[in-house]
Amino acid sequence: MMKKSKHYFADKDVQVILGTLLRVGVILSMSVVLLGGIIYLLHHGKGLVDYKVFDSSKNQYASILAIFEGIKRMDSQAVIQFGVLLLIFTPITRVVFSIFSFLIERDYM
Template sequence: MMKKDKDFPRGKDIEIILGTLLRVGVIASMSVVLIGGVVYLLFNYSGIIDYGTFDAHRTEFSSIAAIFLGLGRLDSEAIIQFGVLLLIFTPILRVVFSIFGFLTERDYLYVLIGLLVLIVILFSLSNRLTG
């Protein structure tokens, strides 16, 4: 075991940080979704729903700004969507941490690759792709 740790000193630390980050992200986001879900069911349990046709405007919480606005008035659907947002950001944050990890290893090629992945995701966040 000692020898193994010696082989990748910094790499091992980063792996433990990444593992913890992923676990905390999933637990935190699922807790938020669960809280929102309970409140949502308490207020809407007897309502009738039909998801038979896709309507882009059915949920008003389809952007980060709208979710935060809804969160301000403690809307249950906004709380669920906030949990979903936390979940989406968990692997994104993982990429950010990996970039720092590669930076401490002075592996600039992979810092660049990580940034490239991050740029793709940030581009998809720009809201222009859905039309």
């Protein structure tokens, strides 16, 4: 005999929450990247970039901790990379929320 689960929220509610979560995550990450781009252009807008040689030693934000240290200094590249991280973590947050909603509803398929 199957147990009926208590419905804390309907399927439509979960869809609305997930849609809002994705929308807010993308808009927030886009805003952070835009802010970083504006800061970058204000500080380095008139300089010319040499694209002939790639120097990988300039990659100072290879870890999340380094990105947060750069954000404390309002470094434009760190702010842009943080926006990209927000964009990456948005669907991950969606999956985690979906798992929790299935567990709350006891929907094990």
